[in-house]
Amino acid sequence: MTTRPQIKLGLSMRYLGYHAAAWRHPDADPAGASKLSHFIRVAQTAEAAKFDMVFLADGIGIRARDEPPGALSQSAQTAELEPLTLLSALSAVTSRIGLVSTASTTYNEPFHIARKFASLDHISGGRAGWNIVTSWSDAEARNFNREEHVEYATRYERAAEFVEVVKGLWDSWEEDALCMDKASGRFFDPAKLHALNHVGKHFRVQGPLSVKRTPQGRPILVQAGVSEVGMEIAAASAEVVYAVSHDLETGLGYYNNLKDRLEKYGRGRDELKVMPGLTIFTGHTESEAREKYDMMNALVPPQLGLSYLYGQMGDLSAYPLDGPVPEPTNPKVRSIARNLLTMARNDNLSIRDLYTITAAGFGTRVLIGTGPQVVDEMEAWVDAGAADGFNICPPILPLGLDDFVTFIMPELRRRGMFRTEYEGTTLRENLGAKMPKNRYS
Amino acid sequence: MTTRPQIKLGLSMRYLGYHAAAWRHPDADPAGASKLSHFIRVAQTAEAAKFDMVFLADGIGIRARDEPPGALSQSAQTAELEPLTLLSALSAVTSRIGLVSTASTTYNEPFHIARKFASLDHISGGRAGWNIVTSWSDAEARNFNREEHVEYATRYERAAEFVEVVKGLWDSWEEDALCMDKASGRFFDPAKLHALNHVGKHFRVQGPLSVKRTPQGRPILVQAGVSEVGMEIAAASAEVVYAVSHDLETGLGYYNNLKDRLEKYGRGRDELKVMPGLTIFTGHTESEAREKYDMMNALVPPQLGLSYLYGQMGDLSAYPLDGPVPEPTNPKVRSIARNLLTMARNDNLSIRDLYTITAAGFGTRVLIGTGPQVVDEMEAWVDAGAADGFNICPPILPLGLDDFVTFIMPELRRRGMFRTEYEGTTLRENLGAKMPKNRYS
């Protein structure tokens, strides 16, 4: 067996997993998403399997209005724990796995974000990552003194400046700033502590940060944007991108589009890992995998299912569930809706089919099959140059993760695609990412 | 021995302890304030000793400018971990001790604060507390798009509204809102989830909070204000007040002033615990205690010492160190400076004496003596009705905490003043505080 490039694996673990009816599974603890013990179980299982990182997506509020009526109270994706608080607790009971939390640049201040992620990086011994998002719902805006979400251009302009400020704050202390010389009484060398003095369009931030340089130099940056500005932020700064592509051609296009942008920032193509999301149903046989899938889907009531299409396509409850998907009436269709529509057209899906697929993986690509079947698909993407790894989004937790470990991991390792031991102690080392240089050094 | 009311004990553990030169002690790990392992050691020791809570003060930025020049680089109180992130990690490696973090109402948004503290309350099994402050330095303001700190009236008006919004968000979910009925597919009862729809002068916050009702109903509220509005916020909402009083008469006045305010909020005098801060130097003998004190003070260089007076009294470096303390030139003297001046006049202190006392305990009252001597003083305050307990601020950590456990705890217990076992599993139970009623129930 020749040595081949190792894939990177993230585990997305928001709520009880990505399936809309996860909480109704007979073996699921429906209250798990508010329990530390649930997440300890998940994170420790992922660490034992040598995942690069666990990841928590986030929205700052309860996103789903009750549309269509009756859907909201069927959703367990309403009560949860704040992700940074949760990951910090998990850092004390894990030792190698990366800890990636989402935080919005639209409804936060850069000083807080720089400080919290730097602290998590210290506390975890170099395992922190920040998934940079700009938020997307009016429900979030209404928790932060606004009526509606900030519009795209302003939001991303703010995001780009926000990320630069945070990176600047993370450079406040040079690596060797703390001399801590008890004899002379000098704790640090003032020439190696730097105020940022940032004055920009959206922020004025003096600094310096009150957290010293972190084990990873700075936390790992993650992005998940598909728009122009989102991809530029990723190309300029991110080490990881979580992608959503449902077919190889789209995936390949996205991958190359993103990688082509790296050169102008002086970065190599391998400095940014592209990790499409996958929601996997698996078992000993294909039919067992499909039974698990069907059983879960049967637990999705129609209102709940339709609510998954609502945000992107509006209220479809007046249309026959088993009829074709209508054209969206909203002229400003988002990229996610476009993906959904393309999929519906290509595969001739009914409304029920479409919400079933969406509700099965929260919009993530769904794979159903045995270990070798699923790994064939993963391998095809890697070999085609459409993925450097995958962000695994199990339908139910911890069950779907256990299935992944049982059925997928051995096959990945048999093919030499995934590590059997961590390469290093930090997330940066495990990702094979370079240490960032401090701008002042 | 008759049963007497039990005192409450907090352990304040910011940085490496409250003494300005803590990091220079021969046995101190000077890098400890950025290490999780240091805080685990401290929190687990405090828990073994049955402290009610550990507490982290906070400032959002490096407060000390280099005034007088040369002081800043002598201070270890410059690099630290963000307190909520740190307490969350500690929640996973402790099981009974309360976890109280400071957060500013001036430079935060109520939704974030409500969400993070509620999450910590779940994660810790009901041990979270929030120390409500309004911040105080221009250095903090400059990290949040401002030139100067927000002025007093606006800051406290915002604080009062902020606290009301946070309490409202914590009521979003009624206790029994989550039915989690797998059979019917109903996860929660929508009649028991409440949007706040707050519209006020400083905030518009729709809610509901995305965190379900917490083990303590809501986290414990702590306040440390001495001004009119600060004390009203405490009387209206807080279960604990950290006080700074240097003599029994002032302490008694403050205590009664605060307790007298409770009735108009329909609260009993025992629903708010007043806990003055104490920095203690102790040992087998009084002279051993004093040697520890003198040895630490000898490690404070004059610039560093003067920097402790700078914020309140301006630059005193032109005056003779061993001469009298001059009248402050700033006409708007803060309460802390007033306390310092009164102390200097009463005890005929030189500038060096004053900065020594201040640097020894960061302005907290300092006691030096054997266990029985220190406990005499604590008992006198409790018996006089000036304290319900104490916020212990060791000069050095973990050393000063170990001394407290060795020399003070046995004497407190001998006199029946402090518990030998926790009464309950939540901070609220251990404080003997009532469960709050949900406004919607």
Ligand SMILES: Cc1cc2nc3c(=O)[nH]c(=O)nc-3n(C[C@H](O)[C@H](O)[C@H](O)COP(=O)(O)O)c2cc1C
């Ligand atoms: C895998 C993945 C995870 C995402 N996670 C979040 C999230 O947790 N919170 C959020 O507000 N947005 C999240 N997003 C949305 C993206 O940040 C982004 O807004 C969206 O992909 C649209 O991209 P664009 O705004 O660049 O067009 C996620 C997107 C993807 C693809």
Ligand SMILES: Cc1cc2nc3c(=O)[nH]c(=O)nc-3n(C[C@H](O)[C@H](O)[C@H](O)COP(=O)(O)O)c2cc1C
């Ligand atoms: C024991 C104690 C701890 C405090 N901790 C903090 C703190 O961590 N952060 C902060 O900004 N202010 C802190 N303060 C300042 C108070 O919040 C308050 O601003 C100060 O006591 C002045 O009170 P006033 O503003 O009501 O006059 C603390 C005060 C005391 C007495």
